[in-house]
Each structure stands twice: as structure tokens, then as C-alpha cells.
Amino acid sequence: MAPALLGCVLAHETADGLVAVELTEVEAYTGATDPASHAYRGMTGRNAIMFGPPGHAYVYFTYGMHFCVNVVCMPEGIARAVLLRAGRVTMGESLARRRRVPRRLADGPADRPPPAVPARDLARGPARLCQALAIDRTQNGLDLCSAASELRLRPAGTSAGPVPARTVEAGPRVGISVAVDVPWRFWLSGDPTVSAYRPAKSRAR
DNA sequence: CGTCGGATAATCT
């Protein structure tokens, strides 16, 4: 499922408008067989959506300030999902840019405005992807395959043409402290929107 | 360019 999601488009339609992101980087989490998965030790309040029907959004809050979104991808009862790690904004770029709020809000009046965010960085990383698309707890559990849903996933390629041929690479997942060698991170080879963060948290002390 | 510390709170043990 995970590499198959590369090139697919996730779109969120809100009162502010529409933002769409073409997925360029994902990670697979296989629940009961994966020590790094939120569902490894069974169902909890947070991960319940992972145990539900496929095609739904599993959104979680982490590090006290960030949201990340997954696509549930196995039948009801089997908790497996794909984390959406990065993408390229294809629609609503100005809206996505407006949603990126600078971290320092309490600056003196003489301060210059913060530098503009490069377009390639708007959805580069799982929390930034959610920020560009305005995804938070409100979207947890939504059916991504329903035409009536505000948050929709559509297949790769467009009505104007087929899926462009691209190379997929695989490697270890990011930011986890167990199962660090399992190569379940997938990305489009050479794509500039793929996240380039340190492979593991340097919290050794 | 790379590396590092800090922010910040829900979730789980």
C-alpha cells in the first residue's frame, strides 16, 4: 500500500478554500507486528481508528504541537496504516503559505517580517503536510474515499494524462527508537519535497 | 551545509 500511495493526491476543502498535495514520501506501520506502531500493544483511545475500515484518516497529535495523518489500509480489525510524510502542493499554494505561522509571534515592532517559505517546503514533513492542509483532530476518522468528504484521496495521474513513470526508493523510517532498520519508508527518487531530516532523534543523554 | 537544544502537551506506563 505505501509505495502505491506515492503520486496520489490528498485534497482538503474548507471554508477558506482548497489545498491539494501530491504525495512524495510515506511510511508503513503494521500494527501488531511492528514495535514502532501506535497499535503494537493493542487498541487504545488514540489509535482506535487504525482498527477500523480502510480508506479512513488516522490523525494523531504529537510533541505537544504537531499533527500527523495516516491512511488506514487493512480491513476492520487489522490495524495497519501509512503515515503521509511529505508532498508537493499542487493547488492552493497561497492558502497553504498563509497557514504556515511563524514560531516567534512576540517580536518587537522594528523586526523585519520572516523570510518567505520556499514552495517545496510547504508540505515537506508530516506535521508541515498537515499544517498546509489544515488537518487536525477534526479530520480524524474521515472517509478519504467518499466524494462527500471534505478530505479526499484520489489516485495518481490526472484526467489529462496517465501516471508519470517514477522511481521509488525505500529506507528506514524517521524519528522512531525501535525497529530502526526496517526499510518501510518510501519516497519518489530525487524529489525535492521529500523530507531530509536526521534519521533518529539525538536525545542520547 | 550539518548538528543541537528547546518548545509543548496528549498519551501511555
Next chain:
DNA sequence: GATTATCCGACGA
């Protein structure tokens, strides 16, 4: 009480 599927700004090369 510890950990966390992260990001940003500062600093040094």
C-alpha cells in the same frame, strides 16, 4: 513521570 511516527532557530564549518 517518561516518552514522543516533529519542527525551528541558533550556531559553526
